[in-house]
Amino acid sequence: MSEVRSKALKASAAAEILGQCTTEQKNQALCIVADALVTHADQIIQANLEDLEQGRTLGTPESLLDRLALNHERIQGIAEGLRQIAELPDPVGETLETIDRPNGLHIVKKRVPIGVIGIIYEARPNVTVDAAGLCLKTGNAVVLRGGSAALSSNRKITQIIHLALSGTSIPQDSVQLIEDSNRSSVDEMMKLNGILDVLIPRGGSSLIQNVVQNATVPVIETGAGIxxxxxxxxxxxxxxxxxxxxxxxxxxxxxxxxxxxxxxxxxxxxxxxxxxxxxxxxxxxxxxxxxxxxxxxxxxxxxxxxxxxxxxxxxxxxxxxxxxxxxxxxxxxxxxxxxxxxxxxxxxxxxxxxxxxxxxxxxxxxxxxxTDGFEFGYGAEIGISTQKLHARGPMGLPALTSTKYTIQGTGQIRP
Known part of the structure; x- marks a missing residue:
């Protein structure tokens, strides 16, 4: 079994447990992960230096290296973002609408986790933490596929997240990182219908359009910014x-x-x-x-x-x-x-x-x-959607939920 499918299945199994975790359990886990990132900042920076060195060897422009670079200050900021997510209201379980029908049916529309979210992104390792935090808060497992330019950073960050989650009620498998940097891993993620519930591409126009045009899994399109x-x-x-x-x-x-x-x-x-x-x-x-x-x-x-x-x-x-x-x-x-x-x-x-x-x-x-989830008061963002269905603009916690109707009756049957 491929790495992509194996890790996506682990995330799917974890999502069933994660979706039932309480707000208190999720918030506690986010704060523990935040503390762990700061505690192990030197390890993250060392891994990040490997990515920066490789980038300079390959002639990566300095503007892109800036997006990739991590230091103690940026890691503190990333950790603070997780703490802010923990302080935000949990949208899961929120009642959006209540309907009482003449036949006695009591209908409630509420927010629920989406399930398993796949995210394909490029050279910003902070996305790894932001995405994991927002998904965990909303009860979603996440399968992350970052760019090869940040592989060492993302690998170390994910290891630390797993270590931190091991002492919480949140399954470690809720956060999965695809380490295969071949294009085939992206192609496989785009076809994981029945395992991934939605794909969110973040990056340049070519990446986004590739996913939008070729995925069979539902996609939330985040846009290039001209x-x-x-x-x-x-x-x-x-x-x-x-x-x-x-x-x-x-x-x-x-x-x-x-x-x-x-x-x-x-x-x-x-x-x-x-x-x-x-x-x-x-x-x-x-x-x-x-x-x-x-x-x-x-x-x-x-x-x-x-x-x-x-x-x-x-x-x-x-x-x-x-x-x-x-x-x-x-x-x-x-x-x-x-x-x-x-x-x-x-x-x-x-x-x-x-x-x-x-x-x-x-x-x-x-x-x-x-135009940023943090600046809009969302704590962080999973991306900025430029499409018009499901979500648009900076996508914070509510955008990572779906809806569910619960209907209570007293024996009604439809005539």
Whole structure:
């Protein structure tokens, strides 16, 4: 039996026990795991150094190595995320609706665990902990398949999770890591109908589309992030610069960072050179339209391919537009329905943008970097869904549950 199938079956068996665990048992386990990660941080960092060394040998860009890197501070943050998940309300068992029918049937709709969740992701080892924590809290077993770039880190983290769970009511097998880095392991996970209840891909567009197009297991699509910020004619110049800088350089390697800056022509004439200079001071390479290049001499020419690219790097497209409608059209053409922002003091334009942009998160006068489960108060997230069924946007605890109807009667039969 393959590693994928064997571990998925273990997770399935564990899910039956995990689904009956109390909130207190789950919370206690999460706190024990958090403590164990901090206690064994040196071991995790040592394993992480192996991944970083391999990445540099293979020529991995520094922006991606930053996503991969772990240190004591980041591990403390990851552990704190688990503790925050433990403090959040448990959605499992929550009553969503009660119906009393004329025939005497008492119907209750409540939240229940999904069962076994498969997650396919790339080079961020913090996802291993976030995913495990959110799944355990919601009574779901999880089968994790991370990228080869983080294999040593993920392996060590999973070992520590298993060690910590051994002293709790939660089955160790509730968290499984697929260590086979061959593409075939992903292909096999996508076909595990009857064992995996849902697959969640996290990563670049090619990974996500491969899973969406080829999986027979149900998929929750998390989207690549070609995010835009539109500086309207009435934007406050200082606010516009602060938001643009934050959206691009605060952490450019993540999916909610800005890839294209759209600028109204009148605002661009007065303020774009100053904003461009601030971006260049942060080592951002600028690519722009013809008007941009007349205002910012160092900008390279942006192509349609550039506008359709998620860089995850210190590269930014800039396009000058004549009005809000042109900005909306550009976002409709090139956006990935992830996160979009308008900076404006015009309330009518702000309302149009908020209502008309088709994205999971739409902002007025705030950075797209806030599209994050932690920032939304979820403690952590399993991913950011850009689809419209089941869940959309940052997926916290409620998104990892399904629903179940319980019906109580007194002997009713249907006539």
């Amino acid at each position: 995010c835009h910020t539109y500086l309207d004619a009435s934007a406050n110049p200082h606010m516009a610069q602060d938001i643009a800088l934050n959206a691009k350089v605060q952490r450019p390697s993540v999916c909610n960072s800005m890839e294209t800056l759209l600028v109204h022509e009148s605002f661009a004439a007065a303020h774009l050179p100053i904003i461009a200079k601030a971006l260049q001071a942060e080592k951002v390479e600028l690519r722009g339209c013809d008007i941009t290049r007349t205002l910012v001499k160092e900008a390279h020419l942006a192509t349609s391919e550039d506008y359709a690219t998620e860089y995850n790097d210190y590269i930014l497209n800039i396009k000058v537009v004549t009005h809000l409608d042109e900005a909306l059209q550009h976002i409709s053409q090139f956006g990935t329905k992830h996160s979009e922002c308008i900076v404006t003091e015009n309330e009518e334009n702000a309302l149009r943008f908020l209502n008309e942009v088709d994205a999971a998160a739409v902002y007025h006068n705030a950075s797209t970097r806030f």
